[in-house]
Amino acid sequence: MTQFNESELTEAVIKSFDNTPNPRAKFLLQELVKSLHDYVSKTNLTFEEWDYAIDFLTRTGHKCTDTRQEFILLSDVLGVSMLVDAVNHRDREGATETTVLGPFYVGEHTVTPHGADISPHNLTGEKMFVQSCVMDINGKPLAGVPVDVWHADDDGLYDSQKPNYDSVGASGRARFITDADGRFTFRTILPCSYPIPTDGPVGEMIVKTNRHPMRPAHVHFLVNAKGHEPLITHVFISGDKYLDSDVVFGVKDELVAKVEKRSDAATPDGKEVAAPWHLMTYEFHLKPGGGLAPKPLGVKAEEPA
Amino acid sequence: MTQFNESELTEAVIKSFDNTPNPRAKFLLQELVKSLHDYVSKTNLTFEEWDYAIDFLTRTGHKCTDTRQEFILLSDVLGVSMLVDAVNHRDREGATETTVLGPFYVGEHTVTPHGADISPHNLTGEKMFVQSCVMDINGKPLAGVPVDVWHADDDGLYDSQKPNYDSVGASGRARFITDADGRFTFRTILPCSYPIPTDGPVGEMIVKTNRHPMRPAHVHFLVNAKGHEPLITHVFISGDKYLDSDVVFGVKDELVAKVEKRSDAATPDGKEVAAPWHLMTYEFHLKPGGGLAPKPLGVKAEEPA
Numbered sequence: 001m002t003q004f005n006e007s008e009l010t011e012a013v014i015k016s017f018d019n020t021p022n023p024r025a026k027f028l029l030q031e032l033v034k035s036l037h038d039y040v041s042k043t044n045l046t047f048e049e050w051d052y053a054i055d056f057l058t059r060t061g062h063k064c065t066d067t068r069q070e071f072i073l074l075s076d077v078l079g080v081s082m083l084v085d086a087v088n089h090r091d092r093e094g095a096t097e098t099t100v101l102g103p104f105y106v107g108e109h110t111v112t113p114h115g116a117d118i119s120p121h122n123l124t125g126e127k128m129f130v131q132s133c134v135m136d137i138n139g140k141p142l143a144g145v146p147v148d149v150w151h152a153d154d155d156g157l158y159d160s161q162k163p164n165y166d167s168v169g170a171s172g173r174a175r176f177i178t179d180a181d182g183r184f185t186f187r188t189i190l191p192c193s194y195p196i197p198t199d200g201p202v203g204e205m206i207v208k209t210n211r212h213p214m215r216p217a218h219v220h221f222l223v224n225a226k227g228h229e230p231l232i233t234h235v236f237i238s239g240d241k242y243l244d245s246d247v248v249f250g251v252k253d254e255l256v257a258k259v260e261k262r263s264d265a266a267t268p269d270g271k272e273v274a275a276p277w278h279l280m281t282y283e284f285h286l287k288p289g290g291g292l293a294p295k296p297l298g299v300k301a302e303e304p305a
Numbered sequence: 306m307t308q309f310n311e312s313e314l315t316e317a318v319i320k321s322f323d324n325t326p327n328p329r330a331k332f333l334l335q336e337l338v339k340s341l342h343d344y345v346s347k348t349n350l351t352f353e354e355w356d357y358a359i360d361f362l363t364r365t366g367h368k369c370t371d372t373r374q375e376f377i378l379l380s381d382v383l384g385v386s387m388l389v390d391a392v393n394h395r396d397r398e399g400a401t402e403t404t405v406l407g408p409f410y411v412g413e414h415t416v417t418p419h420g421a422d423i424s425p426h427n428l429t430g431e432k433m434f435v436q437s438c439v440m441d442i443n444g445k446p447l448a449g450v451p452v453d454v455w456h457a458d459d460d461g462l463y464d465s466q467k468p469n470y471d472s473v474g475a476s477g478r479a480r481f482i483t484d485a486d487g488r489f490t491f492r493t494i495l496p497c498s499y500p501i502p503t504d505g506p507v508g509e510m511i512v513k514t515n516r517h518p519m520r521p522a523h524v525h526f527l528v529n530a531k532g533h534e535p536l537i538t539h540v541f542i543s544g545d546k547y548l549d550s551d552v553v554f555g556v557k558d559e560l561v562a563k564v565e566k567r568s569d570a571a572t573p574d575g576k577e578v579a580a581p582w583h584l585m586t587y588e589f590h591l592k593p594g595g596g597l598a599p600k601p602l603g604v605k606a607e608e609p610a
Binding site: 005006009010012017019020021025026027028032033036038039040042044048049050057058061062064071072075078079081082086208209211245249294 | 310311314315317318321322324325326330331332333334336337338340341342343344345346347348349350351352353354355356359362363365366367369374376377380383384385386387388389391392393510513514515516550554597599
């Protein structure tokens, strides 16, 4: 007997993975088969729809490069990234909340002196001074901790999205090392809300389904201290109109920072600044533990053929 | 309130698609969100596993070219393609059973005279003569019907998988037009069982999970008659050792043809042939209806960036 009716087919595919040596891989694959088959049966998926899905996945793959990750974007806009984040961070024990990594962590962050201006090149925007510190969950400062920072420019683009990225290099992107008191500071411009890229299949889906493509203004932080869980998060700017409808569902109340509008002539480190400027103050609390920080883009993926 | 617990998150993502204009697209997307979120929650998917999935999908996309479709292969080995086939062909009403299109339909089939030898170039193998006809479900012959045929060579490769495909062109691949009696004939070599490509992420999964990568020997047929449903199927060679464990779950009993081993000096059309040779006889019965034949590879997908 070689042929199957619908339920026999699903059972046969599940059984085909019975000899998978790794028990977790076996579980994940067999559950994947159940889930995919349930979806096809429940929706009575047509050939045209299947064909559309194959084409959509192929175009999504072809959009991925060393500096662009369209599959992460797809996972983000379907809320899958935030759900993976949620199931892996069920108990924060007072540590700072986490959110999505996003598709623009490219891992070329250069250690930069405290107070340095990392504003995107050649761009205008009101200045922002960021003062922050890294502590454990008991409030003890953590020294010597690398903190990767990245944010979009006034046009809503990350440095890695620009055609001249290879020649210009990092911009709005740096690594700081906390001092003996766990502190670090930098200056940049006040980020603004921006759309996810809409020139690929994921953006096309957002447009066709009448969703808006906007993310509320934020700065990304990746804090990676020895003996603690790597913290992947954003700090959002209070008052942004998209805080309630982030296209990637990444906002958490605790991650919204009050950013003060200031008119003093100097930032807290005594340097001159043109008014008005903005002061962001935010503290990070790390949970004890270990684990690897995420690999930056381009490290594992093969080049397009 | 901007943040969600796990079930609120799923509801928020489902709701984000509420304004999708096309009701079927809305249904498919909202069910997709439920299905993906159920999977992540049920499996407690880790970041490393999510990262592996993103990388796997990216590599799968990068393997896709105009002549190779790794996502169709993925759908095939997970039994999804056969299930889509099943839910769309629940009542055959006596028509020939369908099976997967497979990833090697490249749509460059040239109309070829009856009786022509379409054997793959420069390859050995015992000769096979195929005599076939196309009828409706009442046994009435259908004249002037295009029938696309494709099969692998003795090394288990399709013409389109070979590096010299652009210069050599179609091989083991042709289109025949049925005559007034619905008949067509051709000669080729007896196909053999062969592995799916194992040099990509899908093949890697098959190997790592201790599945075998083999498909039983078969010839692909795509029969596309006016006023009838396009028939996408294979005819399998009886006796093949992989009929019970096809890696893509594509076998149906009715599609296994008895292929006779012969030692006569001529094929049924009177032409000389070296013994031993093989005679495949198979009739196709088409269901009334309409619908589009599948688009060949490369027609819709964008080029890699």
